[in-house]
Amino acid sequence: MRVCGRVLTLATVAAACLLAEPAPSLAVDSQFVGLMPYRTGPYAPNGIPFADGVADYLQLINVRDGGINGVPISTEECDTSYNTDRGVECYERLKNKGATGSAAFIPLSTGITYALIERAAVDKVPLLTTGYGRTAGGDGRVFPYVFTLPDSYWSGADVAITYVAQQMGGFDKLKGKKIAFVYHDSPYGKEPIPVFEALAAKYGFQLSNFPVAHPGLEQKAVWLRIGRQLRPDWTIMWGWGVMNSTAIKEAAAVGYNMEHFLGVWWSGAEPDVIPAGDAAKGYKALAFHAPGADFKVIQDVEKFLYAAGKGTGDKNNVGTVLYNRGIFNSVVLVEAIRNAMNKFGNKPMTGEQIQWGFENLDMTSEKLASLGLAGFMQPFKITCADHEASVPVRVQQWDGKQWTFVSDWIQPDRSLIRPMIEAAAEQYAKEKNITPRDCK
Amino acid sequence: MFYREAGQFKVSYAADQAIFPIRQDQIGMAMILAVAYVVMPVAGSEYWLETIMIPFLVFSLAAIGLNILTGYAGQLSLGTGAFMACGAFAAYKLTTAFPDLNIIVALLLSGVAAAAVGIVFGLPSLRIKGFYLAVATLAAQFFLIWLFAKVPWFTNYSASGVISAPPRAVVGELYVTGVHATPQARYLFCLTLVAVLALLAKNMVRSSIGRQWMAIRDMDIAAEIIGIRPLRTKLSAFAISSFYCGVAGALWAFFYTGTVEPGAFDINRSFQILYMIIIGGLGSILGAFLGAGFIVLLPIVLSRLPLMLGLPISTATISHIEVMVFGTLIVFFLIVEPHGLARLWRIFKEKLRLWPFPY
Structure with missing residues (x-):
């Protein structure tokens, strides 16, 4: 018990230290x-x-x-x-x-x-x-x-859809297309949804939301649905941390085309793609500055x-x-x-x-x-x-070694977002x- | 010498059955209350009140809630975070739907809402026990958090799924939540609420209902034979426990962070509170406070210690050391005193009675 007493004294001293603001x-x-x-x-x-x-x-x-x-x-x-x-x-x-x-x-x-x-x-x-x-x-x-x-995320969401439209050859081509949105199920991932919904209504594409629970290591079910069932034309991701590399690996496992997989600027860094290895080649992400x-x-x-x-x-x-x-x-x-x-x-x-x-x-x-x-x-x-x-935001692509820009600067549509x-x-x-x- | 009740005679049953029958304890308690009510608000900095005392009080309340269920009634629960979330979201819905509702009433009603949910998830406890019940309450944890994240009605259709406390006053212009509330007002409000609810809990566990909980905990078949109804006893424990957790959750959202997302009440929160009552002492109201103090304060002390001692350690190393030392201390306390800090305090008092002439 004597040890305990000492520990208690120590704890008290430590707490007292906390009271005193450090010089x-x-x-x-x-x-x-x-x-x-x-x-x-x-x-x-x-x-x-x-x-x-x-x-x-x-x-x-x-x-x-x-x-x-x-x-x-x-x-x-x-x-x-x-x-x-x-x-x-x-x-x-x-x-x-x-x-x-x-x-x-x-x-x-x-x-x-x-x-x-x-x-x-x-x-x-x-x-x-x-x-x-x-x-x-x-x-x-x-x-x-x-x-x-x-x-903001809303500008990012708008640029993402603009880029998809550019790749398809115009906003009118979006009509009837399927876009999947994979997001971190937190305030961060939910934030862009209103803009995606507004754009879906405007251009007539079909938006499917796939929340991924923190920290995002469990995505098998999400990607089976995307890769085997929904088969979207494009997939947009709002992920962070380990969720990103997991998503890329799972997407590759269901054979999803990386060229049509676009992440936000928080899903486009080296720690996101390097753990996924060769599977990440061709993966794209938004960027407002150069690497x-x-x-x-x-x-x-x-x-x-x-x-x-x-x-x-x-x-x-x-x-x-x-x-x-x-x-x-x-x-x-x-x-x-x-x-x-x-x-x-x-x-x-x-x-x-x-x-x-x-x-x-x-x-x-x-x-x-x-x-x-x-x-x-x-x-x-x-x-x-x-x-x-x-x-304006650009799209960068991972070639297995580094990020390179693959698009011009795209200006977010302020008349919609503001x-x-x-x-x-x-x-x-x-x-x-x-x-x-x-x-x- | 200092702690001896010799010469203190009780002349009535009421005096003999008081919560603090010994004068030294009464003086000690009065001093703690004086420090909490007078010294802290006057001398404590904003940092102390806002980020140390308020979370400490909120966690103490949640730990009392879980202690009623697990420590007194013997029903293992891993759904504390979910019941806290119930309270937080109920308080948010109530205050935004009825802006004229007094904040005290709103907090108590949100506790009642959490209690109702607690009763529903307590029903399986009549059939299943021990670890199996823990798994059943785990279902509550995941289901409720999923529900609050999934149904936009709970967050008033906020795009990001975050709720934020509207400014509310106790009386007149005395704001306790929102930007106009002073740290002192928030702290004193929390302190009063927690003190009253802790007193209530202490009296509950000393009265008939508390004895029924303990009888069920110690041996439910024997308790049933001597006439204690398991249904009512177990469900009352779930209801009252969830009430406390619900109020704690509402306080967390409204008085500490000010904004809250369902993720703040995830499974880690439940474990954190379970650790508090294990470290503090199962079946002890004092233990809830000691455990909350240990779990809330120690990491902060540990993270500030290297800087105060002037050690040039990187931020990452400090965080890693903090986790390691914290874990080691938990193991140490559990080995030295498995019955928790409350038990240590009791042994300390026993020693003090004999001091300075131990046998």
Whole structure:
């Protein structure tokens, strides 16, 4: 029993330690960025390259440029394991750290995003959800602190159908065709369904939905129905993590044509296709930015960080799709902070000032090129009302070794999506008694 | 020396049967309540109230619910998460369908809805026992979560299948949910609700109904022979247990995360609460609190410890160490004291009575 007593004492001491806030080891005049990646848990293979990209670019800014406008960046990571309640804990833990609190949050989880939207608005911290999260967040009048740039799932869904129509030879050819939609049965996978339904009604194709339960290892029944019974002309997938490679393997097992299998941008990275081996050849996915290491910024990362032994993670991840997306997230965040500093002065910015920085973000081709991202993606501009921008999206194909673009840039149909986003945002505003901002 | 009841004479049955018959316990309890009601809201940071105390209270309530069913009535259940989901979705439907309904009434009604579902899924317990019953409640777990994800009516036809708590006030402008609610208001509301329900549970298990549950748990045939009706006893345990879990689920959705998807109440949630009552102590209300504290607080302490000690460990390693240390501690406690933390506390009190002159 004596051992027990000691253990209890230890536990008490540990709990007491928790009460005492740790002494701030961060320099007072640095810009703090709280990171909430997932390097563990079921989605870690996809979470790690993304987190490395985010961390590496912030580190690069410190090493190469001496910070943003001379203000160094300090970071702290809190692992969420893609778990919503842990994400909320991480958010609360990090939001008030540093001189001015966390600059913004990048949850990389639609579930966590949903849980943070209200909190972020109260705490005045921007949420950067690039290509995921709540689509209605693109309406800046109702969601001032949510940024769904550069594209939402609804834009993605529209581009997917446009690409399918292009392959068939026109929108009129969609009539009577069968399209299967395989999705992660979570807020993430359900999000694009309204747009698919609207498009199915507009063009007259037949849409069949196939939910796959978390984490997506069990898909035999789904693919037997798709491959043997339904035999759709095209299959579109909204998957994440191990669900993607499983789907590709199962699709190959029922002999489904990979050329007619199109994933969203979260289903088109190396960890999704490499485990499936040769079966993945010909598989396609959407992309709003380019893969590969042929960009000056990536070469800088290799030169300044990995060559000097300062890289965050595995060097082999540098230049992969999700790593580059991590870089993109940090680039946007850093430019928003820089925008804010140019207006409010070169000191650590508060979330409210960075929100202004985001809303005045104009990523022109010249700016992208000056950041070392020439040809990385299409230019975009964020405004007070429009937090999404809807940049053109391309389709990339896996040839067994690397991703290559197989389509031109396809512009999402804003005339269709924007009214839907505004209607969804207005409904949210009504439910929550929010008066939309005036963005005139 | 400090913990000795010598000299404390009881002059009435009521005094003798009190929940805390010993003065030291009464003082201790009063101090805990004082800390919970006065010190925490004043001194606790937003982080403490929002992300440590509220989940702790919610899980304690759910653990009390499962403890009534498994610890007191002996019916093994793996459907806790589903009953929590029932409460959360019922509370959402009630508050959105009847915006004028008081939040307290809505929470209690959502508990009642969960209780009704609990009774339905408790019916098999009359025929099957032990592990087989666990499998039957597993059916409830998967069926109900599937139902909430499948039928859009439950989420008011939200595209993503996520429900989100509307702002509601207890009285006037005193908001306890939604963006205008202060952490203090949320915390005090949860604390009061959990304290009242825990007191109720404590009294239930000390009264006739609790004794019937324990009789069924210890030997159902003997209990039947001495006149305890298994149908009513088992179903009442299911109903009351589900009521507690339902209220806990509603609190989770409305007071902690604010938004919730059916996936938040998956099988892992059920296991988590089962671990709480096993670690805390089966058949003990105190054990529910201790177990919830252990399971909620320890991972957070473990994940923050390396950073506080200034150890340069990568985020991934911290997470891995956290899982390993947590697992080891669970095994350690189960070997050292299979009856849980509540039992450890009792032994500690016994020791304290003899201190400093043990035999």
